[in-house]
């Protein structure tokens with residue numbers, strides 16, 4: 001069993017529903033889960049567990065406002081983050097050149113800080129007729145042995 005900190009980046013609320021669907025699946029798989037809709041880096045870091053990043057992209061490849069401070073604090077952090085395990089869900093729209101850029105940026109940043117990616121990033125394209133909650137849940141279940 002792992003303990004997950006779910007770090008949510010959302011402007012319009014869609015990614016919050018995806019995060020809640022992930023919480024349901026992770027709990028059903030026997031894990032502990034804490035959701036962060038206003039993620040605070042220092043507080044989340046003190047828990048030293050597995051991080052599930054679940055973020056949309058806004059502007060022209062920008063972070064949603066609520067996750068901006070988390071990303072800045074992570075970027076400026078000089079702490080050893082090599083014990084942090086993570087996985088990332090990007091929610092975006094492929095009609096933008098900067099498709100899921102916020103999730104990709106955060107993923108790269110975590111890797112550059114020495115964090116361990118336990119499942120490769122998934123991107124969900126809202127320009128297609130998809131159910132992002134269902135896709136995220138299926139992705140977690142497919143990768144349950146790595147969680």
Ligand SMILES: Cc1cc2nc3c(=O)[nH]c(=O)nc-3n(C[C@H](O)[C@H](O)[C@H](O)COP(=O)(O)O)c2cc1C
Pocket residue numbers: 009010011012013014015016056057058059060061062064091092093094096098099100101126
């Ligand atoms: C003003 C605006 C800018 C956007 N910019 C991007 C972008 O640069 N890249 C991308 O992949 N999606 C972009 N999107 C699409 C959103 O990421 C997508 O609609 C997502 O589902 C919103 O999730 P949220 O409700 O959690 O904020 C943009 C949407 C809006 C309304």
